[in-house]
Amino acid sequence: MTFDIRKPSRSWLIAGALAIALVPAIPRSHGDVNPQPVDTTGLAPIGDTWKATNPYRGNALAIKIGKSAYNQQCARCHGIGGVSGGLAPDLRFLETGDEGDKAYMPPTRKGVYRDGRTLMPKYEGVISQEGMWAIRSWIESVHEN
Amino acid sequence: MPNLLLGKMRVLPWLAACGGLALAMPASGQGVTDADILNEAKATKHVVGYGNGPHQHRFSTLDKINTKTVKSVVPAWTFSFGGEKQRGQQAQPVVFNGRIFTTASYSRLFAVDVKTGEKLWEYNHRLPEGILPCCDVINRGAALFGNLAIFGTLDGMVVALDQATGKVVWKQTLGDYAAGVSITHFPIIAKGKVLVAIAGSEFGVVGTITAMDALTGKVVWVRPTIEGWTGTKDGKDNGMTGKLNATWPGDMWKNGGGCAWNGGVYDPEANLSYWGVGNAAPWNSWYRPGDNLYANSVIAVDVDTGKIVWHYQHVPNDSWDYDSISENIPFDFKGKDGKTTKAIGNFHKNGFYYVNDRKTGKLLLAEPFVKNITWASKIDLATGRPVETGNRPGDPAKGGGEGGKGTTVWTIPNFLGGKNWNPVAYSDDTKLWYVPANEWGMDIWNEPVTFKKGAAFLGAGFIIRPVFPDYIGSLKAVDPTTGKVVWEARNKGVLWGGVLATHGGLVFTGTPEGYLKAFDAKTGAELWKYQTGSGITGSPITWEQDGEQWVAVVSGWGGAVPLWGGEVAKSHANITQGGSLWAFRLPKK
Numbered sequence: 001m002t003f004d005i006r007k008p009s010r011s012w013l014i015a016g017a018l019a020i021a022l023v024p025a026i027p028r029s030h031g032d033v034n035p036q037p038v039d040t041t042g043l044a045p046i047g048d049t050w051k052a053t054n055p056y057r058g059n060a061l062a063i064k065i066g067k068s069a070y071n072q073q074c075a076r077c078h079g080i081g082g083v084s085g086g087l088a089p090d091l092r093f094l095e096t097g098d099e100g101d102k103a104y105m106p107p108t109r110k111g112v113y114r115d116g117r118t119l120m121p122k123y124e125g126v127i128s129q130e131g132m133w134a135i136r137s138w139i140e141s142v143h144e145n
Numbered sequence: 146m147p148n149l150l151l152g153k154m155r156v157l158p159w160l161a162a163c164g165g166l167a168l169a170m171p172a173s174g175q176g177v178t179d180a181d182i183l184n185e186a187k188a189t190k191h192v193v194g195y196g197n198g199p200h201q202h203r204f205s206t207l208d209k210i211n212t213k214t215v216k217s218v219v220p221a222w223t224f225s226f227g228g229e230k231q232r233g234q235q236a237q238p239v240v241f242n243g244r245i246f247t248t249a250s251y252s253r254l255f256a257v258d259v260k261t262g263e264k265l266w267e268y269n270h271r272l273p274e275g276i277l278p279c280c281d282v283i284n285r286g287a288a289l290f291g292n293l294a295i296f297g298t299l300d301g302m303v304v305a306l307d308q309a310t311g312k313v314v315w316k317q318t319l320g321d322y323a324a325g326v327s328i329t330h331f332p333i334i335a336k337g338k339v340l341v342a343i344a345g346s347e348f349g350v351v352g353t354i355t356a357m358d359a360l361t362g363k364v365v366w367v368r369p370t371i372e373g374w375t376g377t378k379d380g381k382d383n384g385m386t387g388k389l390n391a392t393w394p395g396d397m398w399k400n401g402g403g404c405a406w407n408g409g410v411y412d413p414e415a416n417l418s419y420w421g422v423g424n425a426a427p428w429n430s431w432y433r434p435g436d437n438l439y440a441n442s443v444i445a446v447d448v449d450t451g452k453i454v455w456h457y458q459h460v461p462n463d464s465w466d467y468d469s470i471s472e473n474i475p476f477d478f479k480g481k482d483g484k485t486t487k488a489i490g491n492f493h494k495n496g497f498y499y500v501n502d503r504k505t506g507k508l509l510l511a512e513p514f515v516k517n518i519t520w521a522s523k524i525d526l527a528t529g530r531p532v533e534t535g536n537r538p539g540d541p542a543k544g545g546g547e548g549g550k551g552t553t554v555w556t557i558p559n560f561l562g563g564k565n566w567n568p569v570a571y572s573d574d575t576k577l578w579y580v581p582a583n584e585w586g587m588d589i590w591n592e593p594v595t596f597k598k599g600a601a602f603l604g605a606g607f608i609i610r611p612v613f614p615d616y617i618g619s620l621k622a623v624d625p626t627t628g629k630v631v632w633e634a635r636n637k638g639v640l641w642g643g644v645l646a647t648h649g650g651l652v653f654t655g656t657p658e659g660y661l662k663a664f665d666a667k668t669g670a671e672l673w674k675y676q677t678g679s680g681i682t683g684s685p686i687t688w689e690q691d692g693e694q695w696v697a698v699v700s701g702w703g704g705a706v707p708l709w710g711g712e713v714a715k716s717h718a719n720i721t722q723g724g725s726l727w728a729f730r731l732p733k734k
Contacts, residue, residue: 035595035596035597036595036597037594037595037596037597037600037601037602039593039595064547064548068549068550068592068606071606071607072592072594072601072603072604072605072606073600073601075709075710075711076279076280076347076601076708076709077708078710079708079709079710079711079714080607080608080609080709080710080711080712081608081711081712083710083711083712083714084710084714085706085707085708085709085710085711085713085714085717086707086710086714086717086718086720087232087281087703087707087708087722088708111274111275113274115229116251116269116271116272117229117230117251117272117282118272118273118274118275118276118282121275121276121277121599122274122275125599126597126599126600127600
């Protein structure tokens with residue numbers, strides 16, 4: 001999706017002059033009410049019910065989307081290209097199929113918080129369900145035993 | 146001219162009008178004073194700030210441990226952080242009044258008896274579930290002032306504790322952790338104020354530097370680092386940073402990044418503080434044509450007024466995540482013409498060593514300190530701007546990459562940098578810089594991206610690779626006048642810890658393989674090493690007690706490198722995590 005870069009109108013100029021540090025910026029995605037950091041255009045929408053298994057298994061478009069999304073949203077802990085540096089789990093070794101889906105979804109949605117430590121942030125509310133399954137599709141595609 | 150002080154505007158909504166949460170009486174005038182901080186470089190019995198003196202030369206006048214005696218150095222004691230919490234340990238400890246203090250992973254602070262290594266007290270900051278540090282749950286240390294120990298937390302707070310009791314005296318919140326704000330750097334004390342910058346550019350967080358009264362936490366001034374945002378002083382408008390839309394298009398400045406996440410340096414003579422401003426957000430520069438001030442710049446901020454006095458931008462319109470966060474070290478620069486200028490030296494992520502006049506910011510020298518830089522052929526001394534080679538990842542709108550991506554380029558250095566956060570030392574004896582450098586590169590490409598609070602805001606993909614088959618790290622001794630490398634000591638893994646130089650003719654630094662090492666400052670010969678059991682990414686210190694010289698460092702592998710993994714993971718496989726503070730000495734006679 002292209003990003004609409006506009007010249008500032010007068011209202012922007014005043015807003016800029018009045019802007020004080022740390023006022024959170026309005027999420028911007030031109031023409032889109034609910035901005036998504038993972039663009040899943042082209043994948044069949046899933047809706048509100050959480051799937052138990054990957055509806056995009058083996059889907060080439062999902063794998064492509066997931067590869068990019070993983071690199072930007074996940075690689076900073078799980079490692080570039082799925083190759084862990086030893087601190088976070090190496091997702092290449094996550095089981096394929098339904099078994100791996102069951103292990104993948106709960107931490108991705110809810111995060112992992114144990115004994116006062118955030119081991120993984122939660123992505124529900126940040127990445128859509130479609131985006132999460134696209135990432136799962138890519139992880140499956142780099143599976144190793 | 147519009148009224149800039151409308152009542153509806155919330156200035157930093159999470160700052161209470163009374164200046165944060167004060168839980169105990171402010172400390173009295175005892176303890177660490179402004180004079181202690183100013184005179185630190187010559188004082189050997191304590192270490193109260195970052196870098197052994199406001200100029201942060203990381204040079205000690207102690208010499209009982211020297212090139213002849215260092216081979217006999219042994220551990221005196223070791224202290225374990227425990228608590229089922231490991232991950233990266235990147236602190237520089239501090240020593241005062243019989244206690245040694247260090248922060249640890251997950252926003253912890255320990256006070257330990259400096260002679261025996263026994264724990265005095267421990268503070269575990271209660272972190273919420275949703276913290277978003279980009280690059281490990283680390284902390285780089287606590288500053289001492291008065292009776293307080295002050296540090297920043299992973300949920301964007303600053304906490305001050307009583308040195309003797311470990312009780313919280315005040316707390317202040319500087320940003321919204323759910324948006325990606327965290328604090329990791331060692332705070333700077335200047336004239337009774339504590340100066341702290343937030344982190345979070347990878348989430349589009351806009352950088353701020355906040356000055357608080359060090360004894361009470363009351364906010365004095367806030368300076369945003371990105372053009373278009375307005376600072377405050379004593380709760381009132383304190384002028385816009387830059388000029389709206391001068392170098393940022395549309396509303397891109399609103400999520401422009403520019404966090405000065407590695408802190409600043411206080412220059413008492415000039416009454417200035419020099420801050421290294423991080424990358425512009427998103428990494429995809431095609432969304433934000435223009436220089437993007439003051440991202441990727443050094444800014445000089447007046448300690449009293451909170452205004453930017455001068456700036457120098459290292460990387461206009463950054464497309465490589467070449468944060469300008471390296472420390473800006475005041476020193477006397479002797480030019481090739483023999484003239485001496487009060488300058489700052491900076492070993493940048495982008496592979497260049499910069500020298501700037503610290504009164505004006507004017508560029509005096511820029512030379513590569515790593516090999517095979519690809520993104521610029523040189524830095525033009527007349528204009529101060531890089532001469533780029535066209536080595537930018539391509540615009541996705543123009544295609545060139547597979548579906549939706551722009552063209553990929555191979556770039557040296559990569560986004561982890563020719564040097565990262567870990568600080569250099571400058572020896573007042575050899576007059577050389579000692580630089581913990583890394584030689585590596587990346588394939589990088591750009592992709593479309595949308596901002597959403599709490600999500601990473603990059604618009605880029607990358608693969609990082611070493612440049613040479615047998616090493617990444619290189620400890621380099623660099624001539625400050627010419628930028629020439631006088632010697633180097635290579636390391637298989639990266640160098641990700643700070644450096645210390647001493648009058649004993651030694652240079653100390655730690656390695657991911659677990660060794661604290663001492664090198665001959667003149668020749669680079671390795672004279673001593675000690676295996677601490679986990680990778681060292683902390684900054685060593687040295688001080689004197691009971692007439693003897695001691696050295697301390699934290700050990701515990703983690704940080705950005707084992708998190709980003711990828712191709713460089715191989716060079717760091719089999720390094721186990723840890724979490725401990727080590728103290729070394731010469732054997733008792």
